[in-house]
Amino acid sequence: MATSISSHNTFKPDAISEAEWQTRVDLAAAYRLVAHYGWDDIIFTHLSARVPGNDHHFLINPFGMLFGEITASSLVKVDEEANIIGNSEYGVNPAGFTIHSAVHIARPEVGAVMHLHTRAGLAISAQKSGLLPLTQTAMFVTPRVTYHDFEGVALNHEERERIVADLGEKDLMILRNHGTLAAGNTIQETFIMLYFLEKACEAQVAAQTGGELNFPSDEAIATTAEQTKGIHMSGHKAWPALLRMLDRQDDSYRQ
16 A cells, blocks of 8 residues: 655655755656656666756666666766766666756756657657647647757767757657657656657557548647647646556655
8 A cells, every 4th residue: 555645755865855855756756657658668768857956967767777666766866967966876878868968958947858769759750740730639749849850879969959959949859760858847747748749649650550641620730739838737737646646556656
């Protein structure tokens, strides 16, 4: 049986502020949710969050742990160059943090960056047309999506400038031939936008298995875009429910 939320406060190390600990709990929850939805890629994708009160420190997964194993205390704190702050049994994946650091450095308002290699996201990233407005879910996100061309494994820090330029002020990106990315003010907003993007990719791949595709009118697409400008804020409404689901399954992410 899941223990109460308040009981988990005893796990917080004295050296970590309440604000950082809450960020750690939420980011660990996001990792568990990615595993829950089957979006993880063993240990090879990343979610990161800015440490409250320090614009130059970030939290990211320990390289070597499955997403379903990650806890608040196991997250690794790093600086902009992926140097570890403090101690960690595991290191971090420098290729993974190249992409995240690019966004965090250029966009100080961004509190979280999430990058996935899902089957559907990879499939759409390999399509020249990219994400199409085939479903209501896709129409939620297509106005927010931008694209970045594949340059190889993200080890070259010079690529960071091009990632930032291609992202601009948008919060969703399809990395061509690579995967999906979301960047938002909070972990909650970022996760919900990534959820919609991934669902849209899944639906497009399913729709393309046969039969002629039906596209909505330009007017309907434009109306939906206008109606859903603030849809990222729904993350704050959905987040408590998602945490309750995790707590019923396994609340160890809070440790």
